[in-house]
Amino acid sequence: EITSFIPKSSQALVDGTITMLIWLTVICLILQFVDGRRCVIPFHWWRPFRNVKTIIGNVTRIIAAAMSITLLCSFTWTLSVPGAWGYEWAKSWGDAPQLWNAEGDAANNGPIINFLRLTHPKIMDKPEGYSQETMEELAKKYSSEANQINGTRANNLTDNTVIMILSESFSDPTRVPGIALAEDPMPNIRALKETTTSGLMLSPGFGGGTANIEYQSLTGLDLALFDDSMQSMYQELVPHQKNPFAWNQIWNAEYGKSGSVAFHSYYKNMYLRDVNYKKFGFNKFYTLDSKPAITHQDRTDNSPYVNDAASYQNIIDQLNKEEHPQFLQLVTMQNHMPYDNWYFNNQFEQANVTENLNDYERGQINTYAKGVSITDQATIDFLNQLNAMDKPITVIFYGDHLPGSYQTAAADKNNTLALHQTDYFIWSNQASASAGVKLDASNTAYTSPNYFMEMAAEHMNAKVSPYLAFLTQTRTDIPALERLVIGAGGAYLDQNGNAIKRKALSKQAKNTLHDYKLIQYDMTAGKGYLNDTNFFTVK
Structure with a gap:
């Protein structure tokens, strides 16, 4: 009766395990019979050197134990x-x-x-020159740069509520090589990007890897600098850290526990977010299965995922709960793969005029394009609601990666860079001192998620910490950097979006990159010397 519960796909595994156990039992019985209490491999604690046979037996057992421990440690380490x-x-x-x-x-x-x-997990190699003295010198260096920057800035980050929105899989389908749509799926966001700080973000993911992008945007650290074996910081790194740094802590320092709240329109255990957000210092983390759960969970048509309008409404509710500014983190789910013809009256079934697509890929893209269109309208409606509020609010909105539906485009290696660029914008409402600000497009056209908070500080004309001043210098020298493929090292873009090799970086950029490695190592795998300085504090 018990065996009837075994799935057919697992039957071979169960049969093999039973066979192995039977053989193990038989071998043990045979060895016991051969031994016959005569100690074929003798072992004596009290007189370990009484004869050659005893010495050989003792050494054999010690070697067996040592090899077992070594094998387990080596397996765990690799x-x-x-x-x-x-x-x-x-x-x-x-x-x-x-x-x-x-x-x-x-x-x-x-x-x-x-x-x-x-x-x-292996985090990263120790950079050359890492020491307490080196880190203290770096803290002084970028503290001086922060003072220079702050001399020209009038506002504080914590004067504003900052809403960081990771829009699942959001990107412009019309930028994908070979895709042709007769209707623009994102006219509102496209128009908005012309009037506010915006551009394209270099993403390490294609079809997945959300938490890695999210980690970079929340911490300012970069995947490209970790060891190539590091695949998920949320799973392999953050749970091991005692006090990992994240931007929300700036608001916590100013307003206490209620300074930051996080929302995810799915389940809390994905990527261990419930553990990690607690370590980051978020006061609450609302999900479908949190207690209490997120209030608004509406779906659109047959979609299994909470739509963006509902996700945004949860943010509106939180804004109305607190009088003081907050840092709010939102991860949406509406446009998550796979796409299964969810939406009624999908105009993109006719508007998708792309040639040479199989039926499956065309159907996936049609559903995705409709989702982008729904996000486009919901996002503008959300920003309009924020505009009506009498409190300063700045929104950092970005897509984490492209969906993996573009199979035809992905088959061409020449499209790699295009398939790792998503859309982002930084926008402030009318009650904010930075309303209507648009940073110079030549400096914001291309970026990577580790720079978002630094860019938001410049957008808001807000004073910075030495850490933010360091990121300002880094973005000047290296406008975008990411790891696009596991084991392939870093990818670097200049301000025009052109890929450049590490060897071609300027001497200044190479020096800044080394500073980045030192800082990231100290914050993740090192001794945390920077924690004893003012590196993370805005004076």
């Missing part, structure tokens, strides 16, 4: 490193890591493997 023997050996046995979902990883690959996978 399990999370693609290409290493532990990773490849586990993969050969069917291990398929789910770094976006610890619960799913444990259920599908086993709780022991899941535990070991997250035990010892």
Whole structure:
């Protein structure tokens, strides 16, 4: 009766396990019979050197124990490193890591493997010259730069409510090579980008990797500087840290626990967000399964995901709860893959005039384009509501990555860069001192998510910490940097969006990049010397 519950797909695994256990039992019985209490491999604690046979037996047992421990440690140390023997050996046995979902990883690959996978990830190599003295010098250097910047700025970051919106898979379909649409799916956001700070964001993901982009935007750190084996900071790094830094802590320092709140229109255990957001210092984290759950959970037509209008309404409710400015983090879900013809009266079934697409890809793109159109309208409606509020609010809006539906375009390696660029804008409402501000497009046309808070500070003419001053210098020297492919190192863009090789960076840019490695190492894998300075404090 119990065996009737075994899925057919798992029957071979169960049969193999039973066979292995039977053989193990038989071998143990045979060895016990051969031994016959005569100690074939003798072992004696009290007189370990009484004869050669005893010495050989003792050494054999010690070697066996040492090899077992060494094997387990080596396996643990290499399990999370693609290409290493532990990773490849586990993969050969069917291990398929789910770094976006610890619960799913444990259920599908086993709780022991899941535990070991997250035990010892490699963060990054120690940069040359790392020491307490070096980090104190860097803190002084960028504190001086912060003072220079602040001499020309009149506002404070915490004078404003900042809403950071990660719009799931949002990007302009018409920028994808080969895609032709007879109707613009995002006319409102396209027009808005002409009047406010905006551009394109270099994303490390294509079809996935949301939490990595989110991590960079919340911390100012960059995936490209971590070890190539680091695949998910939310799973492999943040849970190990005692006090990880995130931008919301600036508002917490000013307004206490109610200074920052996070929302995600899905489940809290994805990428261990519930654990990580608590470590970041968010006062509340509202999801579909939080207690209490997010209030607004409306779907559109047959879509299984909460729509953007409902997600935005949860933010409106939170704005009305507090009088003081806040840092609000929102991750939407409306445009998450896969796309299964959810929407009624989808005009893009006719508006998609792209040639040479199979039926599946065309259907996916049609549904996605309709979702972008819905996001476009919902976002403008949301901003209009913010404009009606008598409190200064600045919105940082960005798409995390393109959907993986563009199979035809992705087949051409020449499209790699285009498929890793999403849309972003930074906008302030009428009650804000930065209403109507649009930073010089030549300096904002291309960026990466680690720079968003620094750009928002410039947009708001707000004073900066030494850390933000450092990011200002970095964005000047290296407008965008990311890791686009696991194991391929970093990708760098100039202010015109042209890819440049690391060797071609200027001497100044290389020096700044080294500073970045020192700072990121200290904040994640090092001794945390910067925590004892004013590096993260706005004077």
